[in-house]
Amino acid sequence: MRGAANGAAFLAGLLTGGATAALALGRETARMRAACLATAAETERSRRREDELMARMRALDAAKTDFMATVSHELRTPLTSISGYVELLRDAEPDELSDAQRRMLEVIARNARRLRELIEDILTLSRIESGGFRSEPGEVDLAQVVERAITEIGPVAAKASVGLHAEVRGPLPLRGDGVQLDRVLANLLGNAVKFTPAAGTVTVRAAHDAGEAVLVVADTGMGIPESEQKALFVRFFRATNAIRRAVPGTGLGLAICRKIVDNHGGTIAVASAENMGTTVTVRLPAS
Known part of the structure; x- marks a missing residue:
C-alpha cells in the first residue's frame, strides 16, 4: 500500500511539474510572439518613414532642378543682350574708346563668358537629370x-x-x-x-x-x-x-x-x- 501511495505521489508531482513547465513555456512563447510582433511593427514604421523621407528628397531634388533650369533660362536673355552690346562697343573705331575703356570691356566680356558657361552647364545638368538630355548615337x-x-x-x-x-x-x-x-x-x-x-x-x-x-x-x-x-x-x-x-x-x-x-x-x-x-x-x- 505504502509503495502504491508513493508511486501515486510521484506521478502527481510529475504531472504538476509538467503542467508548470508547459505553462512557463507557453508564457515564454507568448512573450516572444509579442516581441516579434512589436519588432515587425517598428520595422514597418521605419520603412514607411524611410519611404516618406525618400519621396520628400526626390521632390526636393526635382524642385531644385526645375528652379535651376528656370533661373538659367531667365538669365540667358539679359546676358545675351549684355554680350551683344559689349561686342558692338569692342567693334568701335580705335579713336572712339580709350585704352582704359577697352580694358573694361575685356573684363565685362570675360565675366559674361564665364556666366554663360555656368548657365550652359546648369541647363545641361538639368536636362540630364530630368531625362531630357538624349544621346544620338x-x-x-x-x-x-x-x-x-x-x-x-x-x-x-x-x-x-x-x-x-x-x-x-x-x-x-x-x-x-x-x-x-x-x-x-x-x-x-x-x-x-x-x-x-x-x-x-x-x-x-x-x-x-x-x-x-x-x-x-x-x-x-x-x-x-x-x-x-x-x-x-x-x-x-x-x-x-x-x-x-x-x-x-x-x-x-x-x-x-x-x-x-x-x-x-x-x-x-x-x-x-x-x-x-x-x-x-x-x-x-x-x-
Whole structure:
C-alpha cells in the first residue's frame, strides 16, 4: 500500500511539474510572439518613414532642378543682350574708346563668358537629370574628337604657358554621340589646363584596349586633396586648394562628364595627388 501511495505521489508531482513547465513555456512563447510582433511593427514604421523621407528628397531634388533650369533660362536673355552690346562697343573705331575703356570691356566680356558657361552647364545638368538630355548615337572616331578638342584648347594652353601633348593612335571608332563626347573632352582638357601652372604639361592619350576605347587626360597641375576626392563628381564641388588659389570654375564639369559617360555605358575614374597632378581615365565600349 505504502509503495502504491508513493508511486501515486510521484506521478502527481510529475504531472504538476509538467503542467508548470508547459505553462512557463507557453508564457515564454507568448512573450516572444509579442516581441516579434512589436519588432515587425517598428520595422514597418521605419520603412514607411524611410519611404516618406525618400519621396520628400526626390521632390526636393526635382524642385531644385526645375528652379535651376528656370533661373538659367531667365538669365540667358539679359546676358545675351549684355554680350551683344559689349561686342558692338569692342567693334568701335580705335579713336572712339580709350585704352582704359577697352580694358573694361575685356573684363565685362570675360565675366559674361564665364556666366554663360555656368548657365550652359546648369541647363545641361538639368536636362540630364530630368531625362531630357538624349544621346544620338552614331559612328564616332575618338581620335577626331581628341583632335578637335586640342585645336580648341590650344590657344588657351599657349596663353597659360602650358604644354599640350597628344598620344593618339587612330582611327578609334566607337558608337556614341559626337556632340556629347566633344563636351567631355572640352571639360576634361579645360580643367587640366586651368589647374596646371605655367611650364606644366597636359597629355592626352587615346587607344583601343580589350574592346574598349580608352581616353586618358593627365596633367602636372595642383592635384586634388585625397580627403576630397570622393566628392569630385558631386554637383558644384570645388577643391579647397582651387578655392584658395581663386581658380575660376563652376564645379559642374566632372558631374556632366560622368553623366555623359554613363549614358554611353562607360566608366570614368580620377587619380590625383595634391601638388603632383591629376589623371582622368575614361573607358567607352568600342562597339
